[in-house]
Structure formats: structure tokens, C-alpha cells
Amino acid sequence: MTVLEMLRGVRPSADADDAGGAPSQAPSWLPLPVRDVLVGVATGVLSLLVVVVPTLLGWLLDPRPGGSLAEPLGAGSSLWLLVQGAHLGADATRVAFVPLALGALAVWLASRGAGRALETADADDEFFAELLPRSVTATAARWWLGYAVALGLASALTLVGSLPLRWLSLPVPVVVVPLVALVLAVRRLSREADVLGPRFDVLVPPETARRAGGAAARGLALLLGLATATVLGAVVVRWDAVSGLQAEVGAGFLGSLLLVAAQAAALPNLALWVVALLAGPGFSVVDGAHTSLAGSASGLMPLVPVLGAMPEPGPWPWFTRLLVVVPVLVGAYIGRRSLAAVARLSSLRTKASVAAFACVLVAAAVGLLDGIGGGSLGAYRLSDIGAHALGTSLAVGGELLLGALGVVAWDAWRLRR
Template sequence: MTVLELLRGVRPTDDEDGEGSPPTSWLPDSARDVLLGLATGLLSLLVVAVPTVLGWMLDPRPGSSFGEPLGAAASLWLLVQGAHLGAGATNVAFVPLVLGALMVWGASRGAGRALATAAVDDGWFADLLPRSVAAVAGRWWGGYAVAVGGAAALTLAGSLPLRWPSVGVPLLVVPALAVALALRRLALEEDILGPRLVGLAAPEVVRRASGPAVRGLAVLLGLGALAVAAAVVLRWSAVSDLQSEVGAGLLGGLLLTGAQLASLPNLALWVLSLVAGPGFAVVEGAHTSLAGSASGLMPLVPVFGAMPSPGDFPWAVRLLVLVPVLVGVHVGRRALTTVARLSSLRAKASVAVVACVMVAVVVGLLDGLGGGSLGAYRLSDIGAPALWLTLTLGLELVVGALLVVSWDVWRLRR
């Protein structure tokens, strides 16, 4: 029995009819929900704390205390949830998107455990949700906030100080997303939407565009990830040399490799920015675009060994800008399948354009959430410019989508 199951209640027992009776909790409902939220946060913190403490035990620093690795683990846990670290000119704001997504998913599972005991037939809270559901979600959120507050206090014992204004992201945004995902799963099984939510519905054009947008986003991220993997394979000698120069040892090397794999979506977004036009920068003064790559003193991160050599690229490389256009063609073709064959040009173009805009906005949001700072001065602004990436990628996708829509309408009028 897991900790969450223990907090939720004991095993069901058989009643006189042989049917399983509902689980009986050994705690008051309010205390159980708070403890579920606290346990959710502490369990995900352990995922980061265990390898951090093990690494410290294998290679302890002279004069350091046991509180230092615990403080570092708390800082890293808050970092992967969107908080910023650093002091003065130093600012670390980089979220490996795989780890960030896992944190939200894990929190949503904990919230779902708490919401499973809520009474869905209760009266409405502000005509939005049943009162019991809203109360359970609020108490779970409070318990998770206690875990975040404890981790924030624990960072004072480590060498990675927390930028306190940024603690609002793990305190508010992450649990909000977790509760939303848990409510969505619950809504598929129970009628929990209040009168105000039942009448809300996305516009028809958005509903039709969502499917093509998801497919387009998957294609873009997949292509970006494949490009990163291909670059690592082609320049494996440089990557492996950097890995050995780090001297992280066995456990440290495994953790470093895991962190780089968790950052694969971030690097894929950098590739998308490259082919879309804005490019990306690993350090200030070392910008990479379709025109070429500039040199600079790189951080000692093995995957950066896959960077192209400094210098101008052949003119044919500029043709990569057609990749987003071709993905836009794919999005446009998928959009055409969501509308009637004889629909007007305006109807078809609207769905295609909205799908392309949705893809570009999500890419920009992911890039913004991933962060773009690994330190001070030349490392204070790295990665892709989220705003320019959104605008240029959206424009290129729209061009491709409108081309295929126009071709379809022209064929029908022949």
C-alpha cells in the first residue's frame, strides 16, 4: 500500500450483501486532503532529493554539511517547476520540459486521488463545481503549498539561492495545472460541471482546428528532436570528449545524461527557431542561424559539442526555412478533412489559419516556459527568442496552410 493509498483510506470490506463498501478513512476528510497534497509534493521532491544526496555522499565536499545537498535538491525541485535560482547578476531559469511535465503529471495524480473521495452530488460552488469537489481541491492545494514552502525554506541551507518572487510558479501554476488535469479526468466519469461551465464551449472553428494543430505540433517537435539526435550522432566524438572533461563520475554522469535527455524538447525548440529564421544562442555572441554559426566560449555541457562549427553555412542551408512551410501544408491538409468538401474558401482558410496559430502559440509558450538563462553575463540570455519564434513560425505555417487550401478550392472550381 502506497502512502497516498494509506492516506486515502483502508481496504474495502464486504457488507451483508457481499458487495464492497466504500473505503473508510482513518483521518478527518479535511486533514486527509491536506496530507494528500503534502505527500504529493514530498514524494516528487524525493525523486530529486535521492540522487542529489547519493551524489553528495559519494563525493562530499570538505567542510560541507548534510543540509547542503538537501538545500540543493530543494532548489532543483523548485527549478524544474518554473522557479528561478541565483543572486545578483546570476540567474538560472531553465526548465527541462520533460521533468516539468512529469512534475505536473505526478501532481495531477495526487490531486486525482484526493478528488476521488469528493461528493459530486453536492451543491454548486459559484455555479462552477460541486462544493465538495472545490473544497477537496482547495485543501489538497493547501497541502501542496506547504510542501513548496518547506522546500523554499530548505533552499536557505544550500548553495543555490532561490529568487523568491518566482516561487509563485510552483506554488500556483503547477498545482493549478494539476488540479485542472484531475478535474478533466473526473469530468469524464462524473457530472461535475456547474451551470456556468456547461454553457461554455470553444468556437466551432477552434474545435475543428485542435486536431490538425496537435498533429502539426507533434510533427514539428519530432523533427526538432530528430535533428538534435542526428547532430549528436554526427559529432559524437566532440560530445563524448566534453562528457569526459566534466569528470562527473558514474552517478554524476548518469544524472548529467538524464538531465540532457530531459532537455531534449528544449533543444528541439532551438532547432525549430533555427529553421524558422530567428536562430538561437548558447552564449551571448555565439548566435546560430541559417546564415552561419558564430564562435564563443561554450558552457561545459556535453550536448553543446553537437553545435555546428563556427563559420558561414552554404546557401542551400537557407532552404531549411521551407520545413515550417511544408509542415503548414500538412496542417492545412488535415484542416481540410474537418470541414465539408464544398465549404467556402473562408471556412476552410479559417480552420487552417487557426490551427497554425495554435501551433505557433504553443511552441512560443513552451519556449518561454523552458526558460533561457544559465547564469550571469554571457549566460544570462540563451536559447531561442520566444516572441520572434512565435511570429515567424506562425507566418510560415500559415503560408503553407493557405497554399494547400487555395489549391483545394481551385481544383473544385475547375
């Protein structure tokens, strides 16, 4: 039984006694306010262990001479904060790279913990500022306090590690991650009880946005799926180079497994680089080593095995520029899905609006994910890596719109024949 499962048992009972009296309160070994804070602490600690335990295992199997147990504890804590958006480093060195798969896992774990805390909240309580029931608001605040305590513990542990925390970036894991987790938890709770106050009525999306949501989700999944397949295909084609770099690292068996897991966690980041490549702006692994549809420039790469899948430096054949049509075709797919979301005889304006809004949503999601992923692994030539979020978003948006509106125009022409 986990700590969260133990704390879950501390909840009020709504069962009435046999005489038909008022609902009785189940005996509790812990006051509910304290329980909510402890659930927040347990949520943060369990999430922290997901990163710290593998780090400790890797150190125990291959300890450094003269090192202490504090070093892997501090390094693991730094990496956990990095996953949630904090920056690491000192002076000119800045590490701001969030493996998106691990970041999503951290948010999911936090949302599950927040959901456990909200199980004891009274959804029928009066609303606070017409937003949420007072009980839900108070429970969420106490859980947030507990999660902040866990973040404070991890921040203190970074002081004994070799990856110092940039303290000005700490508000991201303290504010943004718990806020997103609570939004997800309240959204799940709202499916079972009416916990959203009148002020949320203005947040009802317009009809165009609701119809465009499904097409946008499918289009984003297709675009990232194609990019991910491209990354995996490049790894297979250049397996000798990738495996050679893996052997050069000399991390040992467990260390190699951890390295593979870390690279797998960064697979969505690499997929976004491929999206930038297909859209036109391209990406850079290090300063001076830019890769675009025109070719790839050389540069001293960091010793990361998956980067061995990069193509050889030099110009590419002219027909590789035709790959820019891939986002256009994805836009055409979004256009087809948008047409399926509206009535066949809807006006051209309605169809075009839904298709265009879906493309804007996909482009915004690409830019947001790339911005969250960050783009720095150190100093100097590693201080700006990856794709430019705004440039990629604009390029992807334009190409998606070209394909989607082309399909809508073709559909309108067919109807008028």
C-alpha cells in the first residue's frame, strides 16, 4: 500500500445510520487539512523518486572515487526540477531542456495526487468568488502547499549536487506544474459533480472551436507521428553510428539503460525538431551546425548517442526540398476532418473557419511544446539548440492552412458542379 493509498482512506462517510439520522463522519486518524497537505507532500516525493531512484542505482553500481551519496541525491533532485521547467547551471552555463515525455509524466503524477486530495472535498459547499466550492478551493490550496514543501526539499538537495539550480526559474515548478495538475484534477471532478461556478460559463468555447478541436487533435497526432517515425527511421538507418557513440560513453549496463531511457524521454523533442525541418526553418544541434532541407552543416556534436542519427554534413539533393509538402498534406487531412465535423451543406465561410481554426490550434500547439521543451544544454555553442519556436509555429501554420483551405475550396467547387 502506497502513502497516497493510506491517505486516501481518510475521507468523510456520507452513509446515514440505521435510524435515518444525519450522515456520520468516519473516524479519522488524521485531520483532513493535515491529510491534504501530506497528500501534496507525498505526491511530490513519489514523483521525485521516479527520477532520484534510477540516479542512485546508476551511482551505486558505478560510484566515483571519493564521491558521496549526497552527489546522486543532489543530481537527481536537480534533474527532477529540470523536468518540471526549472533551469540549471551557473555563470554562462545554462541547462534548459525539458524531456517532454518526462515532463508530461510529472504533470500526470501531480494531477493524480491532486485528484486524491480533492476526493474529500465537499462539492456541495458554497462557491468561492463564483469559481469553485470553498471546500474544493481550500483542499486544492492545502495540496498545493504540500507539493511546494516537496519542491523545497528537492531544491535544498540540489545544494549538495553538481548541478546547481537557477533559483529565478523555480516559480515554474512551484506555480505552473501544480496549477496545470489542479486544472486537470478539477476537470475530472467536474464530470462527477457540479463544481464549476458561474464565472466559468464565459469559458464555453464557440461552436467553431468545438468543431475544430477534433480535427486539430488528429492533425497534431499525425504530424508528430510522422516526425517521430522519421527520427526512429534515422536511428535504424544510422544504427552503426548511434551504437558506436553509445559504446564510447562507457556507461555500463545500467548506465546504458538509463541513457536509453533518457533519450526515449526526449523523443518528442526530437520529433519537434523534425517538424521544424519539414516546415522549412530547420534546427541546430550546436551553434554553427544548422540542418535544413537544403543540407546539414558540420559541428562538434555533444556525446549523445541518438545524435549519431544526424545525416552527414553537406548539401542535400534538390528534391529533398519537396519534403515541405508533408505539412501541406497534413493540412489537407485537417481540412478533410474539418469538413466531416460540419454539415455537408454548411456555408463556405463556416467550413473555412473550422479548418483554419484547427490549423491555428495545431501550429500553436507545436510552438508551445517547442517552447516548453527549451533549447539549451550548456554554454557557448550549446546555449541555443533545437528549433525556433515562433518561426516553426508560423511556418507550420502557413503550410497547414494552404493544405486545409485547398481541400475546402475543392469541396466547394465540387458542390457547385
